[in-house]
Amino acid sequence: MTGPAGRHCPRCGASTGALPARCAACGYESYLNPRPTGTAIIVRDGTFLAIWRVREPRAGFWDLPGGFCDAFEHPADAAVREAREELGVTVELGEFAGMFIGSYDFQGERLPVLDCFWLATITAGEIDLDPAEGSEYTWLSLADPPEMAFPTMDAVLRNPVVLRSRSRLGR
Incomplete structure (x- = not known):
């Protein structure tokens, strides 16, 4: 690549x-230049929602709902839109969890990305997973997350902002 x-x-x-x-x-x-993305870390009771990724790159790994920003779209708006498109739910973004430079393999080339993450909660709708995005979803422990689809996701799940959310949101 x-x-x-x-x-x-x-x-x-x-x-x-x-x-x-x-x-x-x-x-x-x-x-x-890096392509910006927006991603929601949907949290509940000390867990986060993960999607089993079916698309390349990195099919067969746990993923977070998110994706590339549309032209002139703010990454926070992209995170909300992607949660709606991938899960069929409305989310409210909370605290900004961080941004990380990563890479994305696309059409034989490795592109730089700027992955932006927010803690989020579902405010409306029932999860209806888009089969083009994932084959299943689950709630995983924030205390012991598995290897995720992209290293930036692994990094943000170790970020103190996310780790603090375990106790704040662990009702």
Whole structure:
């Protein structure tokens, strides 16, 4: 897996080298910036909701509801939207749990991502898992989470903000 090669200038189509690159034909500069994501860590009674991932990359691992931001979408709004799309529920975001630089393998390339996480609670709806996202869901212990689909998820679940939520939300 490699990073995007920036093969052609997005403005004039001239050949370019690997990113970052400055087009020799028109001067346009292209960069390889992280793609932002928004993810909800839905918590209840000292547990968090996890989805068994069915999509590549990383199919066959536990995942959190989240995904890439749409154009000009704030990561918090993406987290709420993704929970609705993947689980059929409305969530309310709580405390910001952290952001981490990670990677996402897509179409043979490794892309940088900026994964943003919020603690969340379900405020409306019953869980109706989108089968394109996951084959099952469960509530896992915040005290002993399994290996997750992406290292940034492993990191955030060890974050003190999340760990403190065990006692605050462990009613």
